[in-house]
Amino acid sequence: MERSYDFNLPEEYQLVELQKYELSYPIRHAQERHWISPDNCISEQTFDGRYGYLYYYEFWIEKEATIPVYITLGDLHLSYSLQSSKPIRQHHDIDNFVMDFIEGQGAYLYLAKGEYKVSLPQGHHILVGFILDAGLFRPPANRHFNFLQHLVNAKKEQSIRSDKSVTFRVGEVTKRQLQLLFSKINPHILDNEYMLLKHLIFLIQLSRFKISEDGEEQLIDQARNLLQIMILHQGAKVRLSDVAAVLLKSRDRINEEHKKQYAYTFHDYRNQLLLDYIASIIVGNEKLATTAEECGFSSINELHKFIKNQTGLTPLTFKQQQENVGNDPSSKNDLQEPPS
CATH class of the missing domain: 2.60.120.10 (Jelly Rolls)
Structure with missing residues (x-):
């Protein structure tokens, strides 16, 4: 521009x-x-x-x-x-x-x-x-x-x-995202514009959760929608404490309300979103190292451990499963566009 x-x-x-x-x-x-x-x-x-x-x-x-x-x-x-x-x-x-x-x-x-x-x-x-x-x-x-x-x-x-x-x-979550963007800008790489746009959209999304719009969203709806956006942007790096910090609520309060409404913890919801995100990425990559990096894991071992804990499968078997049966369309929709 x-x-x-x-x-x-x-x-x-x-x-x-x-x-x-x-x-x-x-x-x-x-x-x-x-x-x-x-x-x-x-x-x-x-x-x-x-x-x-x-x-x-x-x-x-x-x-x-x-x-x-x-x-x-x-x-x-x-x-x-x-x-x-x-x-x-x-x-x-x-x-x-x-x-x-x-x-x-x-x-x-x-x-x-x-x-x-x-x-x-x-x-x-x-x-x-x-x-x-x-x-x-x-x-x-x-x-x-x-x-x-x-x-x-x-x-x-x-x-x-x-x-x-x-x-x-403008809290610590926003400051960290700005610093991350500042460190990644590189006009000499092919996907620089995509990276810049991705970070900019995330910053814009963060801002809306800090502005009340006549109580249109309940706390848990806000928390779930924000978590979906953060998973898409940060993957495994997402911290539930950051969701709580943006919404000015305690992590315990969000978890308690989520469990009351959905009968499982907010952390379990985070893991399911992350698994769905991995499923949407892993099929398109030849190497597990690429998937691990794109999904925010520090190593292949961390990716392996997460998939094994959630599914009982190895990453390779999990990838083959996704190739054979495809992802659940409703999960894809949830990840791509938070419910209104």
Whole structure:
């Protein structure tokens, strides 16, 4: 995607080849720029992907500053404030748009074409964002994102007024996923765009579980749907404690409610989802090592142990079974699209 913004720093800022401070979250293969002034330092990392433009700004501010930012095309943004001792404020005087970037919070924004001002208070700040392809929210996928529809419409219509969503929490699960994405970006490999899109979709999915939509989903429905998404993205690396952390509930509470409603534990449900996921992957791979890696296992031995414990079969026999009888279609559907 094309970069749809730019900014002009005051003359006191000089572009330098090496940053003064070490970046807190280095992004592999990102384009970097660094500026210093007598009082402040700014570092930029960007990566231009087909489905999303990633940007990262880290500020070390000793003297409060205001930076003019020019939006050249109305676009949809997903932003995260990873660190900020005081809120960063972005505002547009003409349409009275104000956005405060507060540490530990994220939001979706539609930024209309025009000139904005970003006010940087004293302190150390980290702001990460993506310019998104609004086509990601086409029907039927958009049914889980009603809180974004006004922004998607604004993007499609190129509205002259900026707008924003409600904010959501940015916790350790989100931070780990961002760091994982930063470490995996590699434009020199064939599936880089697929990898970037996969991580971006997962981050978008995570955000919706942190925003209440009029109680449409009960706790266990939320937990099961989130677990399905996490299995597809992380496989065996999924931790039930992460599901609990996203939903702000204890793991024991979720397990208790799940057992009450379904008569088996949430951990058993996790294992069944993982087994179904393995079944959908293993037939297409010649080597078990490839399946183990794709499904999030640290080794073939770990994959072997899991399949043996769940089915009593070796991975090879399990693979032959899937080739002969095929997977249960209902299991495939559950994995590919969580129930509404």
